[in-house]
Amino acid sequence: MSALSGRRIVLVVTGGVAAYKSAYLARLLVEGEAEVRVVITEEATNFIGPTTFAAITGQPVVRSLFSSGQVSPHTELGRWAEAIIVAPATAATLARLALGISEEAASATLLASTAPVLLAPAMHTEMWENPATQRNLALLRQDGRSVVGPETGALAGGDEGIGRMAEPEVIVEALIDLLAGPLSGLTVLVTAGGTREAIDPVRFLGNRSSGKMGHAIADEAARRGARVHLVTAADRRSHPAVDLIRVESAQEMAEAVDKLDVDIAIMAAAVADFRPKDPRGSKLSRSEGPPDIALEPTPDILSAVLSRSKRPFVVGFSAETSNISRAVEKALRKGSDLTVSNDVDDPGAGFGVDTNRVSIISAEGDVEEWPLLSKDEVAARLWDLIQSRLNP
Numbered sequence: 001m002s003a004l005s006g007r008r009i010v011l012v013v014t015g016g017v018a019a020y021k022s023a024y025l026a027r028l029l030v031e032g033e034a035e036v037r038v039v040i041t042e043e044a045t046n047f048i049g050p051t052t053f054a055a056i057t058g059q060p061v062v063r064s065l066f067s068s069g070q071v072s073p074h075t076e077l078g079r080w081a082e083a084i085i086v087a088p089a090t091a092a093t094l095a096r097l098a099l100g101i102s103e104e105a106a107s108a109t110l111l112a113s114t115a116p117v118l119l120a121p122a123m124h125t126e127m128w129e130n131p132a133t134q135r136n137l138a139l140l141r142q143d144g145r146s147v148v149g150p151e152t153g154a155l156a157g158g159d160e161g162i163g164r165m166a167e168p169e170v171i172v173e174a175l176i177d178l179l180a181g182p183l184s185g186l187t188v189l190v191t192a193g194g195t196r197e198a199i200d201p202v203r204f205l206g207n208r209s210s211g212k213m214g215h216a217i218a219d220e221a222a223r224r225g226a227r228v229h230l231v232t233a234a235d236r237r238s239h240p241a242v243d244l245i246r247v248e249s250a251q252e253m254a255e256a257v258d259k260l261d262v263d264i265a266i267m268a269a270a271v272a273d274f275r276p277k278d279p280r281g282s283k284l285s286r287s288e289g290p291p292d293i294a295l296e297p298t299p300d301i302l303s304a305v306l307s308r309s310k311r312p313f314v315v316g317f318s319a320e321t322s323n324i325s326r327a328v329e330k331a332l333r334k335g336s337d338l339t340v341s342n343d344v345d346d347p348g349a350g351f352g353v354d355t356n357r358v359s360i361i362s363a364e365g366d367v368e369e370w371p372l373l374s375k376d377e378v379a380a381r382l383w384d385l386i387q388s389r390l391n392p
């Protein structure tokens with residue numbers, strides 16, 4: 001899997017002759033399995049046309065705040081982007097960005113985004129060395145913008161000197177480094193969703209878990225650079241960089257988890273504790289009357305992961321009904337590094353909703369209560385906590 005697989009990249013192309021290289025840059029990003037959208041300035045269209053980028057990326061190109069057919073193209077792109085590349089970044093572009101001027105689509109998109117920005121300057125040597133340009137670069141670096149290049153070489157008009165835009169391959173490597181988040185190099189397992197235990201080919205024993213919490217945790221891990229395996233019983237989409245492994249029963253989940261060697265395991269699935277001992281091979285008939293269903297325990301997936309000789313950092317989950325003491329007892333008995341408990345009777349924190357109110361239980365049994373948050377926010381705070389435990 002490519003380091004850019006599934007990453008959402010906005011490429012901003014501004015009005016310098018080096019814009020012709022940006023077509024090849026877009027091609028490299030697409031070949032790296034990134035999702036790429038392009039914003040082009042009117043000045044850049046003097047050097048290369050938007051149709052070229054549309055053909056390479058398979059996406060329409062934004063060139064104006066008012067002609068795209070979208071209500072707010074700059075805010076939509078700004079929120080969508082995981083990273084923004086400005087290539088070429090002309091002296092005028094650097095000046096606008098340093099001052100926060102946003103009179104057209106490209107600068108407005110950059111101002112409307114919190115994504116990391118990679119600038120690839122390209123200009124004549126005199127412009128690059130001008131004190132105003134260097135002041136603008138200092139401001140941009142102070143604001144957290146990253147810069148790649150420029151290089152020394154042939155410039156427009158037959159000149160030689162510093163100011164040549166970095167080659168597209170170099171820009172891609174800089175982007176990969178920029179996106180290498182705090183979990184880069186780590187392999188993560190997340191389980192999600194509620195398992196289904198067959199009674200017959202039609203009916204099953206199950207629970208109300210939607211898988212939203214587990215999927216949010218997996219997506220956040222992918223955004224932070226981890227290699228993520230998501231073993232899920234939920235029929236939900238996930239981040240494109242996540243390795244999605246769909247299962248149905250607790251046995252299938254246990255077998256899938258057992259094959260994965262990981263550094264961190266987040267066991268967020270609502271796994272059935274029991275299953276029918278002898279599921280019928282054909283559909284039960286109502287005329288036969290209520291069946292007697294004998295139950296047997298399902299595999300204890302959390303305990304199996306905790307007992308590994310090469311034990312990962314483990315976070316267990318415990319869905320309870322108004323009883324945190326049961327969750328604390330479970331956390332101490334199991335021995336997870338952290339346990340996340342929530343009261344499914346709590347409004348806004350149960351199954352199927354987009355919010356959650358959780359309590360974090362340490363390995364020693366200490367409890368920290370979090371407020372009602374979106375599940376995405378819970379996922380982000382949980383990864384912040386895990387990272388602090390891994391790198392105190």
